[in-house]
Amino acid sequence: MKKCIRLLAATLTLGMASFVWAEVAVIVHPSAGFDSLTEDDVARLFLGKSKSFPAGAQAVPINQNEGSAARDKFNEAVCKKNASQYKAYWSQLVFTGKGTPPKDAGDDGAVKALIAANPNMIGYVDASAVDATVKVVYKIP
Amino acid sequence: MKKMNSIRKKHSLALVVALCMAAPLTLAGDLNLSGFLSVGGGMIDDEDSPGYGGYDEEDLTFDKNLLGLQVTGQVNEKITATAQLIARSETDYEVNAEWAYLTWQASDSVKVRAGRLRTPFYMYSDFLDVGYAYSWITPPREVYYLPFNNVDGVDFYVTQTVGIFDTSLQAYFGGFDDELTLGGALSEAKTRNQMGVAGTLGKDWWTLRAAYHQAELTVDVGNIPISPTTTMGGFATTLTALGYPDNAARLLVEEDDAVFTEFGLNIDTGRFVAAAEYVEFDPGDAVLSKNIRQYVMAGVRAGSWLVHVTGSQAKDEATHPEAGIPANQAMPVFGSTNVLIGTLQAIAQSQVTERDVLSLGVRWDVASSTALKFQVDDVDNKTTGDQKVFSVALQTVF
Numbered sequence: 001m002k003k004c005i006r007l008l009a010a011t012l013t014l015g016m017a018s019f020v021w022a023e024v025a026v027i028v029h030p031s032a033g034f035d036s037l038t039e040d041d042v043a044r045l046f047l048g049k050s051k052s053f054p055a056g057a058q059a060v061p062i063n064q065n066e067g068s069a070a071r072d073k074f075n076e077a078v079c080k081k082n083a084s085q086y087k088a089y090w091s092q093l094v095f096t097g098k099g100t101p102p103k104d105a106g107d108d109g110a111v112k113a114l115i116a117a118n119p120n121m122i123g124y125v126d127a128s129a130v131d132a133t134v135k136v137v138y139k140i141p
Numbered sequence: 142m143k144k145m146n147s148i149r150k151k152h153s154l155a156l157v158v159a160l161c162m163a164a165p166l167t168l169a170g171d172l173n174l175s176g177f178l179s180v181g182g183g184m185i186d187d188e189d190s191p192g193y194g195g196y197d198e199e200d201l202t203f204d205k206n207l208l209g210l211q212v213t214g215q216v217n218e219k220i221t222a223t224a225q226l227i228a229r230s231e232t233d234y235e236v237n238a239e240w241a242y243l244t245w246q247a248s249d250s251v252k253v254r255a256g257r258l259r260t261p262f263y264m265y266s267d268f269l270d271v272g273y274a275y276s277w278i279t280p281p282r283e284v285y286y287l288p289f290n291n292v293d294g295v296d297f298y299v300t301q302t303v304g305i306f307d308t309s310l311q312a313y314f315g316g317f318d319d320e321l322t323l324g325g326a327l328s329e330a331k332t333r334n335q336m337g338v339a340g341t342l343g344k345d346w347w348t349l350r351a352a353y354h355q356a357e358l359t360v361d362v363g364n365i366p367i368s369p370t371t372t373m374g375g376f377a378t379t380l381t382a383l384g385y386p387d388n389a390a391r392l393l394v395e396e397d398d399a400v401f402t403e404f405g406l407n408i409d410t411g412r413f414v415a416a417a418e419y420v421e422f423d424p425g426d427a428v429l430s431k432n433i434r435q436y437v438m439a440g441v442r443a444g445s446w447l448v449h450v451t452g453s454q455a456k457d458e459a460t461h462p463e464a465g466i467p468a469n470q471a472m473p474v475f476g477s478t479n480v481l482i483g484t485l486q487a488i489a490q491s492q493v494t495e496r497d498v499l500s501l502g503v504r505w506d507v508a509s510s511t512a513l514k515f516q517v518d519d520v521d522n523k524t525t526g527d528q529k530v531f532s533v534a535l536q537t538v539f
Contacts, residue, residue, distance in 0.1 A: 049300075049307055051249045058249075066509060080411050084445060084506035091274045091538045094175055095211055096259070096267035097223045097244055098252075098298070 023127035026138035029119040037137045048099040061102040062123035077140045173213040177271045181205045181534025190526040206230040252298040260292045261339040264405040272536035281436040281453035312338045332356035350405035360394035391462040397427040414440040430457040430492040445506040455496045459489040495523035511537045
C-alpha cells in the first residue's frame with residue numbers, strides 16, 4: 001500500500017512536471033475572421049456546447065492524442081477537467097447520441113498541419129510549435 | 142405469442158437499422174464503434190433478511206456483468222443510424238438491441254430521432270448502463286426503479302444558449318411493451334400514447350432538470366394470486382358481480398392514465414460533486430401505489446479518487462381501491478363488506494415501498510477510461526427489515 005502511494009505520488013509529480021514548462025496555444029486557420037477568443041468560447045467548443053465560432057462560422061474542434069502534455073494542460077486549464085473527468089463527461093454524451101467528442105488527431109505537428117489546411121478547425125499545440133501557417137487566438141500560460 | 146411478437150419486432154427493428162447502416166457504410170466506411178463494460182458483484186450482510194438490489198447471498202458473487210456496444214453510422218450528411226446492443230449476465234448474456242434509431246440533424250441545435258429510444262425519465266437515464274459516466278455503481282434504486290426504460294417512437298431534441306445559460310429540451314411520443322415482476326409473477330405490461338418532455342437549464346458547474354411524462358398504462362395483473370384460491374382477476378369478477386364494478390376497474394391496470402414527474406439538480410465543480418432528484422409516479426385509477434422517491438448525493442474528488450455519500454428514500458402512498466364500498470353492510474358469502482374493503486386495502490398496501498438507504502461509495506479512476514468502484518448500502522426497509530450490501534465493480538468505456 002505504502003509502495004502504491006509512493007508510486008502514485010511519483011507519477012503525479014512527473015505528470016505535473018511535464019506541464020509546468022510549456023505554454024499552450026489555441027490555433028485556427030490564418031484566414032479566420034477574428035484574432036482572439038475567450039477561454040469560455042474555447043471551452044464551449046471543446047465541450048460540445050456550441051458548434052460555431054462567435055463570429056458565426058462552423059467550428060470543428062480537434063484534440064491531441066490522449067496522454068499528450070498539451071492535451072492534459074488544455075483540459076485542466078480550459079475545460080476544467082482532468083483526463084478521466086473529461087472522458088466521463090464525453091461518455092455521458094456519446095452513449096446518448098447527443099454529442100461526439102473532438103477527434104484525436106495526433107501530436108503538435110499533426111494538429112498544426114490539419115488546422116493549416118482547414119479554415120473551420122480549431123486546435124491547440126505547444127506554443128513552441130506555432131508558425132505562420134496558423135493563427136493563435138488564445139494562450140494558456 | 143405476444144412475447145414472440147415483441148421479440149421478433151425487436152430483432153426486425155435492429156435489422157432495419159443495421160441494414161441502413163451497412164448499405165452506405167461499406168462504401169463510406171464512416172462507422173463509429175464505442176462500447177462500455179461493467180463487471181462486478183456483491184454480497185449482503187444477513188441472508189435471513191430479504192436481499193437488495195439483486196444481491197441475496199452472504200458470499201461474494203460476481204454476477205452483475207454487462208457489455209454494451211454502440212454502432213453509429215453516417216447514412217448521409219444529415220442522417221445517422223445508431224444501435225446499442227447490450228448483453229447482461231442477468232439475462233444470460235442474451236444480446237438485446239436496447240436502442241436502434243435514426244437521427245436527423247435538422248440544424249446545429251435541433252435533432253429529430255425515430256426508433257427505439259431511451260425514455261428521458263431521469264437525469265442519468267441516457268447513460269444508465271454506462272457506469273463509467275457517473276459516481277455510483279448503479280444510481281439509487283429507490284428513484285431509478287421504473288421498468289420502462291425505453292420507448293418505441295419519435296423524439297425532438299433541441300439545445301440552445303439562452304443568455305448565459307445552456308438549455309435543452311427533449312419531447313417524445315411513443316409506446317412500449319415490457320414484462321414486469323409484480324407480486325412474484327411475471328406480467329405483460331405496455332404503455333400507449335406515452336409522451337413527455339424533459340428540460341435542462343445549466344451553467345458551468347450546475348444543471349437543473351425537470352421532466353413530465355404521461356401514458357396509458359396496461360399491466361396484465363389478472364393472474365397474480367392474492368390468496369391460495371383467488372387471483373386478482375377472479376376477485377375483480379367477484380366485485381363486479383357484487384355490484385362494485387368501479388372498484389373492480391381500480392383493481393385492474395387497464396389503460397389507466399399514469400403520470401410521472403421528476404426534478405433534478407446536478408453539481409460538479411471539479412472538487413465537489415452533488416446530485417439530487419425527486420420523482421413522483423401517480424398511477425391514476427390503478428391499484429399500483431403512488432410512488433414518492435428521492436435521493437441526495439454529495440462527494441469530494443481528490444486526484445483520481447472520488448468519495449461520495451448518498452441518502453435515498455422511497456415513501457410510497459397506498460391508493461384507495463376500496464373507496465365507495467359502504468362499511469359494515471351484511472352480505473352473502475363474505476358476511477360483511479368489511480371483508481372486501483380489507484382485502485382491497487391489503488392489495489393496495491402490498492404495492493407500497495417504504496425504505497431509507499444510506500450509501501457510502503468510492504470511485505477510483507485507475508486509468509483514463511477505467512474506474513474501480515466500491516459501495517456499501519445500509520438499507521432500512523420499514524416493512525421487511527434491515528440489510529447491508531457490499532458491492533464492487535470495474536467499469537470502462539472504449
